[in-house]
Amino acid sequence: MKPPDFDYVAPTSVDDAVKALGSDSEAKVLAGGQSLIPLLAFRLAGPSLLVDLARVDGLDHITDDGDSLVIGAMTRQRRAERDPLVAERCPLLVESLRHVGHPQIRSRGTIGGSVAHADPAGELPAVVLALGGRVHVTGPAGDRAIEAEELFQGFLSTSIADGEVLTAVEIPASGPRTGWSVVEVARRPGDYALCGALCQVQLDGDGTVLNAHLALIGVGDRPMRAHAVEAAVLSGASPTEAATLAPDGLNPGSDVHASSDYRLHLATVTSRRALTQALERAA
Ligand SMILES: Cc1cc2nc3c(=O)[nH]c(=O)nc-3n(C[C@H](O)[C@H](O)[C@H](O)COP(=O)(O)OP(=O)(O)OC[C@H]3O[C@@H](n4cnc5c(N)ncnc54)[C@H](O)[C@@H]3O)c2cc1C
Structure with missing residues (x-):
């Protein structure tokens, strides 16, 4: 057509x-x-x-403002994937980008476009949500920031208003002793995941978990933050124990690719694997 x-x-x-x-x-x-x-x-x-937006000045940049990584909306996904600053300050983003389609798609696809598109199985919206990031937008009434928890409203739907342009994505930078992991189950490499878990943890000097971030994709009409799992990890639960809470509050649909029950099962499995790997990397 x-x-x-x-x-x-x-x-x-x-x-x-x-x-x-x-x-x-x-x-x-x-x-x-x-x-x-x-x-x-x-x-x-x-x-x-x-x-x-291809010719708009000032939308293609990657900057470190101390606490956060700020990425211009028109920054190509492939550039961010290869950028040493992103690797150092947000390794979860680099690993997530490797799961986005294929290199050809990432060479054209932009960071802002992926977040604005808000696919419930998209990796970048989940990274912004998991890490408590925000987006910056400009519209007829001026500039404003939208926190990730407020951004994703439903299937391919965000709180960016008609007439507003997303100009940058801001992601809190990771600190020392941070571990991360992206675990997905997909029918073929490069496909959108049937379900995936994106995780970042930080340990203190004694090995106690200081913070835990986990978002799930493919299990709802938007990326879902697994608050119950995060809380369990913070109170000392093992990855296996904490991951049993991953299906809490989820009600994924069934389609030709996977039933709702199977997606719930994958939520537990991918969460357990992602937590385990993230904790190993942080240690
Ligand atoms: C075969 C294939 C496989 C893919 N696999 C994956 C995958 O596994 N994981 C994944 O996450 N993605 C995947 N994608 C999608 C890819 O990541 C896209 O690049 C991304 O979703 C959209 O980015 P874009 O820059 O191409 O935006 P566009 O396609 O140009 O725009 C997407 C939407 O966002 C809006 N928009 C874009 N930029 C802005 C802005 N700055 N301000 C306001 N609104 C804006 C547009 O109006 C449009 O509604 C795949 C795509 C293809 C073709």
Whole structure:
């Protein structure tokens, strides 16, 4: 199928992008196109105007502001995956990026596009959620930040308003004695996961768990933070004990790829494996 007709603009500043979005209530941002173009081709989306961010200045950067890593929305996923600063300050992001599709997709796909797309099986939304990150957006009313817990509203749905542009993703940087892990079950390498667990833990000098972060993908209409599992780990539960809490509050759907029960089973299995590996890496 071919997409329906649409107009196209390629502004060079965020302000002009916001103006263009404001000029048409059916306008949509185009970033790397790796999710949007297939949606257009299948006529699952039909915007009348595409506002391409490719030429906008200042959206392609990776900076360390001391406490956080700030990544410009148009930074290509492949660049972040290979960046030494990201490897040092957020190894969970690097490992997560390796699970995103294939290198060709990551060469075009952007960090901001993946987070804005909010696929419930997408790795990057889960990293931002697990680590308590936030996004920065600019709209007609100016700039604002949205905390990850407020960002993901449902299937492919976020609290970024129509007419707003996501400009940067901010992720708290990891400290010393941090371990991380991404464990997924997928039908084929490069496929979206049937279920996955993304985990980061930090130990103190005595080996006590200082903080634990775990998000699950593929088990709901959005990435899900496993607060019960995190609390159990913090109170000294083993990965096996804590992971039994992973299905708490989840109600995944069944589809041709996996039943709801199987996804719940995978939530426990992937959580246990991810916690075990993260704790080993932190030790
Ligand atoms: C074969 C294939 C396999 C894939 N496998 C995976 C996978 O395993 N895991 C995974 O996470 N992803 C996967 N993806 C998706 C990939 O990560 C996309 O790159 C990503 O989801 C969207 O990023 P993009 O830059 O291409 O955004 P686009 O496709 O251009 O945009 C996606 C959506 O976000 C909106 N948007 C984009 N940027 C902004 C912005 N700055 N501000 C406001 N709104 C914005 C767009 O309007 C659109 O609605 C796969 C894609 C393909 C084609």
